[in-house]
Amino acid sequence: MPPPTLHRRQLLAGLAAGALASGPLRSLAAGAPPALGAGIRLIANENPYGPSPAALAAMRTAASRGAYYPGPERGELIGRIAAANDLDEEAVVVSSGSSEALNAACLAWGRAGRIVAPAVTFDIQLRYAERLGVSVQRVPLADDLQIDLDAMAAAVDDGVSLVYLCNPNNPTGLALPREQLEAFIDRVAPRAVVLIDEAYNELAADPAAQSMLHRVQAGHNVIVTRTFSKIHGLAGLRIGYAMAPPVLAETLRQHVMSFPSSVAYAGALASYEDRAFLQHSRRMVAEGRSLVQETLRRNRVRYLPTEANFIYADIGRDADAFQAAMKAEGVLIRGVYGPYRTWSRISMGRLEDLERFAGIFDRVYNAEIT
Numbered sequence: 611m612p613p614p615t616l617h618r619r620q621l622l623a624g625l626a627a628g629a630l631a632s633g634p635l636r637s638l639a640a641g642a643p644p645a646l647g648a649g650i651r652l653i654a655n656e657n658p659y660g661p662s663p664a665a666l667a668a669m670r671t672a673a674s675r676g677a678y679y680p681g682p683e684r685g686e687l688i689g690r691i692a693a694a695n696d697l698d699e700e701a702v703v704v705s706s707g708s709s710e711a712l713n714a715a716c717l718a719w720g721r722a723g724r725i726v727a728p729a730v731t732f733d734i735q736l737r738y739a740e741r742l743g744v745s746v747q748r749v750p751l752a753d754d755l756q757i758d759l760d761a762m763a764a765a766v767d768d769g770v771s772l773v774y775l776c777n778p779n780n781p782t783g784l785a786l787p788r789e790q791l792e793a794f795i796d797r798v799a800p801r802a803v804v805l806i807d808e809a810y811n812e813l814a815a816d817p818a819a820q821s822m823l824h825r826v827q828a829g830h831n832v833i834v835t836r837t838f839s840k841i842h843g844l845a846g847l848r849i850g851y852a853m854a855p856p857v858l859a860e861t862l863r864q865h866v867m868s869f870p871s872s873v874a875y876a877g878a879l880a881s882y883e884d885r886a887f888l889q890h891s892r893r894m895v896a897e898g899r900s901l902v903q904e905t906l907r908r909n910r911v912r913y914l915p916t917e918a919n920f921i922y923a924d925i926g927r928d929a930d931a932f933q934a935a936m937k938a939e940g941v942l943i944r945g946v947y948g949p950y951r952t953w954s955r956i957s958m959g960r961l962e963d964l965e966r967f968a969g970i971f972d973r974v975y976n977a978e979i980t
């Protein structure tokens with residue numbers, strides 16, 4: 611984290627200008643909670659516009675009943691998710707963050723065979739599986755950094771029990787073409803469970819068209835995971851869910867080790883169908899993407915077309931060194947991911963923070979290449 615003095619300097623600068631232009635001040639003025647810590651946090655694909663006011667109110671009430679174990683809100687949330695996705699309640703597994711459902715899938719099916727996954731993707735659950743002794747086969751991305759579905763399908767033999775896909779993928783932000791994904795599932799699902807992580811689905815161009823939910827509804831060998839950590843802005847509350855045909859869902863449920871708190875259930879329930887908040891978040895992410903893309907274009911930095919709340923950009927130099935240089939200026943972004951040593955991932959933040967990011971990026975990027 612940047613030194614604490616930075617925060618004070620920023621506050622003083624804002625006050626001296628007599629304006630509410632700087633991030634922390636504008637956040638407070640708008641009644642929103644202040645940002646986490648001093649720096650500009652563009653590192654974990656969060657939604658700093660959350661939690662929604664309705665979620666905050668519901669969580670306060672739930673916290674006041676914190677003496678009791680989670681009760682009706684759990685069943686209510688499962689019922690809402692099931693109804694909204696045209697599924698039976700038995701097909702929904704809520705867990706402490708979607709990463710817990712992903713871990714549970716790796717634990718459950720990893721015992722029965724290898725796991726096949728893209729070489730560059732969200733991989734906390736894959737590393738967890740490896741620590742359990744499960745063999746994970748990582749398939750390199752294609753030249754255009756898209757997940758190589760053909761190569762992945764070719765890797766699936768009778769020794770494979772689970773295939774993990776992330777759509778849109780993290781860190782690239784690229785969504786998989788629907789027809790190719792359908793063909794992949796036709797080919798692979800008869801042999802292995804296909805686990806599709808849709809953590810960023812609600813931020814994609816056409817969420818319904820990009821989701822493989824209909825495969826779950828049809829009872830195919832497919833699990834779809836979603837989360838309240840991204841568009842809902844509830845990452846700190848740790849709540850996500852999986853949707854799967856009931857037999858797969860039951861296996862998953864038996865392997866989940868950590869379920870959400872009543873506060874998380876209440877926040878998720880209030881946020882789940884809060885259309886105004888979700889639309890607002892989508893709009894803020896879209897505006898943020900434009901702002902960051904404009905910054906990258908201005909500096910002639912190549913980036914991938916994203917369908918999520920982050921942008922993957924080739925900054926043409928060691929991404930860890932660039933991350934450190936940005937951090938020294940109070941901006942947190944991602945460093946190297948896998949073999950792509952010159953690519954950085956920049957998450958969306960509040961617009962005022964992205965405006966400050968733009969100025970700092972211009973300075974740091976140009977200082978380093980001269």
Ligand SMILES: Cc1ncc(COP(=O)(O)O)c(C=O)c1O
Binds near residue numbers: 706708836837838848
């Ligand atoms: C693709 C993907 N899946 C899952 C997660 C984990 O989400 P959760 O907070 O629901 O555990 C993340 C978090 O960044 C992610 O990028």
